[in-house]
Structures are given as structure tokens and as C-alpha cells.
Amino acid sequence: MQTQDEIILDVKKINKTFHSKKGFINPEVLKVRAVNDVSFQVKKGEVFGIVGESGCGKSTIGKCIMDLIPIDDGEMTFKGKNLRNLSKEDRAQVKQDLQIIFQDPYSSLNPRKRIGPTLMEPLLVYKIAKDKEMAEEIVQDIFKEVGLPEQAFWKFPHEFSGGQRQRIAIARSLILNPDLIVADEAVSALDVSIQAQILLLLKNLKQQRDLSYIFISHDMGVIRYFCDRVAVAYLGQIVEIQSVPDIFERPAHPYTKTLKEASPVPSYDPDRTFNVLEGELPSPSNLPSGCYFHGRCPKATEHCTKVMPDLMPYKDGMVRCHHPE
């Protein structure tokens, strides 16, 4: 972990609400708060994890940063540039410096396009390569870096295995030499042995290229191995931000604690007890009052049912709880 404290991405109080209509004659508008008052900072050279269960909005946060989903309000600053208000030149620069790796390597590559041309295209669009020969050289260099054979250049995506496809997706995200990569569940669709290869690759690339990652995952084990700091998301909010050793040793938020306990451990313990949460995950279109977690929280008091806690500094990190541990 690097000790530099240069902040590369600063996300301040972003919100995103999805609206969907239910019914035809007199539609009832459902509001789903997918991203709710989310703030965090990513430092240069760090791997910032976002963890949470399905539907907690972690992928939406990633897509908001990439401008794939427009945010309703809030501010995002990337390398000193306000992402919501970019000039044309700045926008082109940001697109090169900020890249994404998707979850599913099967749908993230165009089935009708050969790998080489797919990777050459951004180089030619941004005029990084003067001509096709030069672009091909750069692509072949990236192939070597991510462990793809030279012959992959003229092949179609369906001719590769899942792990190789993910390498191609990584190569595509690297081709413009970015500073920050959003890895949205980048290893979740792969089987465990391939996961390890890809994680190792991402780790090596980070060191060689001085990259930062936002690593979105639901897998606490992967987060523990890969990340420097983690934000825990619950119902569109961030409930805790801590460095990785701390969050696993002393989770401050009760939700983080259950999340950690629920993840599998590599040793067999027949006496292991699971502290299963009571109650259901509330619907994000019909959020409870007070703290969103109070209905399932073992430590909830009456105060928790009425007042929403703020994300407050706590020890070395941040936590959104009235009774942190």
C-alpha cells in the first residue's frame, strides 16, 4: 500500500434515483434510490473496494463514475476536473484516464468484431497511434502484458474461454493507459482458479503501471486479498469505510460484521455458528425510517428507528451508525 495521499477521485454526496411506472391507466411512480448520498475518496495507487449484497447499488455507483448512468446531484472530481461539467477536450482526456472492466466477459466483447481491431479502435480514435501498424504493435504489447497469445489478434470473442475473454477486456481497459480503472465484479463470473489468475494479473498491472482501482465485488474473500480500503454499501448508502485489515478485524458497523461472518472461511469448523440476520432486505423503493438497517440490526434502539445516522469519522475510517463497535 502506498502512503501517498494524492486524491485521484473525489465523490461527494452523489444521488441517483430510478423512476419506474407501475400500472397503465393511473400509473404509480416507483422511486428506487439506487445511490443515496454516497461520498468517498480514492487515493492514487490504491485499490478501493466497494462491497455489498445484490441490489445495494454498488454497480450503479461504478457506472455513475463512468458516466454510463447520469447522476441526479452531487459532485465527482477526477484529477481535479469536475466530471459533471467537462469541456470537450477534458472529456476526451477523462475518457482515456478512466476505464472500466465489466462483470461478464461474454457480453462485454462485441461478437461480430475481431479482437485486434476492437483494441486498435481506441488508439486510432484518440490518435495515439499514427497508423494501423503502430496500433497493432501497441496492441501486441498489451497482449503480452495481459498474457494473451499473439494469434489472438485476428480471432473472434467466441473463440476464447471466459478467463481469456476477461484478459481481453482488461487489455481493452488498459489500451488508453488509464490512471483509474473501475473493475465492476471483474472476477465474479469466472471460476475460482481463473479468479486467482486474473486477480494476480490485475495486481501486477497495478504495480507496473501505477494504476488505481475501484474494485466492486460481493465477495469478502476477494476484497480482503485485493483491496487497500473498502466501502460497505447497503441499500444505496455507504455504511462504513475502513482500511482492509481494520474492517476484517474490527468491523464497526453491525452490517459489516454480519457480512464478514457470512463469508466462507477456508477451514472446516463443525461448530461454526452463523449469525443470520433477521428480517428481509427492505425494498429500495420503500425505505424504512431512521437508519435503513434498524429492522435487522441486533443493536437497534428507538433512536435508530427515527434518526438516520450520518457517515461520521470513526477511528481511522468512517461509519454510519449510532452505536459503532
Add this chain to the structure above:
Amino acid sequence: MINTLALNVKTATVSTYQILKSSKLTWIGTLIFVIVTLMAVFAPYLTPYDPISQDPLAVLQEPSALHWMGTDSYGRDVWTRMLYGARISLFISVVAVVAAMIIGGALGIVAGYYGGRVDMMIMRVMDIMLSFPTLIMGLIVVAMLGASMTNLVIAIALTVIPKFARVARAPTLSVKKREYIEACYALGYSDIRIMVFHILPNVFGEVLVIGSLWIATAIRIEASLSFIGLGIKPPTPTWGGIIREGFNNFLDAPWIATYAGLAVLVVVFSLNLIGDGVRDAVDPKLRGE
């Protein structure tokens, strides 16, 4: 560190041309179409007769060594009229359908890609165009522009544009939600680049196959428009015109309409074979099997 993984696939890359070559049915289709086209081009060398001049002494003759496909009610050789008719019928239908394919396909992709209001406007206009029967559409075009071959092409194209727009829009809607299109946004590509280089290749196959089917319909539309006097005026031969004329004498001289109908059938069949083959050839997943 990282192992270079061995590829479990053939290393040779197969070109589109090689696929077309390896499919026998596509070959047959291409061969038929090329032969018909060549026959149309070299029509004067394939028959001693004139397609227009009438011969009152040889009216409605059965097929014989002199007249391979018999003669029509004006004593004109049907084989000759078929050859010359192919020139006009093929030209009109192919040009109209290709034009409609380009315009309708582009409209469908734009509508599907932008969605919302753009989609609404384009598709409602398409719906209005669809609601006009072919003949009414032809009447409107001819009334506005006058009867000519160009206007006939325009009339036919206008009636098929909405069909292509619909066929192109549906796959665009599903393709644009895929992650590889999101990756294009993340790379900051322009909308036009995304539509032309990333969506079009995924939509092309469907449009092409439908296109081969619509050429048949275009020949038929040309026939009905010519029949009511909005298209090619008699005595200029067209396949549609020959079928219509033959229809009047179908009980006395069934060969006229039958041969012309068979010709349409054969051409449409060959185009379907070509369309199928091309679709398989542009879909990388179907290659090599």
C-alpha cells in the same frame, strides 16, 4: 508470472468469401442469380424476336420449337418478353429494395439507439407509411412526381422502408444494452461511430435476409402498379406485366403467366439462398461448421 494460455482453436482465420464458397446452397443461389442477370444483359443475343412488335398471325400459340414459351395475345414471343422484362423487373426491384434497406435500416438503428422521442417520431412516421396500402402509396407518389421508372422505384422503396426500419430497430434495442456498447461509451466513442461500427454489424444479418425476401415482393408490387397503369406502361415488358397479361388468358394460354411466375419464383429462391448464406457468413459464430 502469467502463463500465456494455449489456444484451443484453429489458428487459420476464415474469410467471409471462403464461407460463401464452402456453402453449396449459397453457390447454387448465386449461380442462378448470375445466370438470370446475364440472360437479361445479353437478351438480344438469346432470341431472334423483338419483344414489342406484334404478330397477328401467331396469337396465343403453344410452346413450340419456334416459340419456346409460346406467344401472348398479341403474338409476341413470351421467351423474348421474359428476357427483356428481366432487365426492368430485376433493376427496379433490386434498386428499390437496396435503397429501402439502407434508408430503413438506418432509420431503425437511429430510432432504436436514441430511443425516447426520436424513436417515437421515426416509428410513428413508419407506422403511417405502413398503413397505406401499396397501391395507394404508388398513386400518391405518381400523382406527385408523375409516372416513370424512377418514381416506380421511389414508390416501391417507400412501401418497404418501414419494414426494414422495424427489422433493424428490434435488434438495436437489445444490442445497445449489451456491455460491449457500454464499453464504447466508456471509451468515449461518438454516437455515429457506435451505430456504424458496433451496432450495424450485429443488425446487418437480419436486415439482409429480410431484404432478399422483399425483392420478391418488390417484383410483385411492380407488377400491380404497372397493371393499373402507374408503372411501366405496356408494351414495355416486365415480369409483373407478363403475369398480368397472361392472367387474362390463363384458361386459353396458361403458359404465359406460368413461365413468368416460375421466373419470379426461381429468382426469389436464389435470393433467399444467397441471403441465408450471407447471414451465416457475417455471423462469426456460424463459421466453420
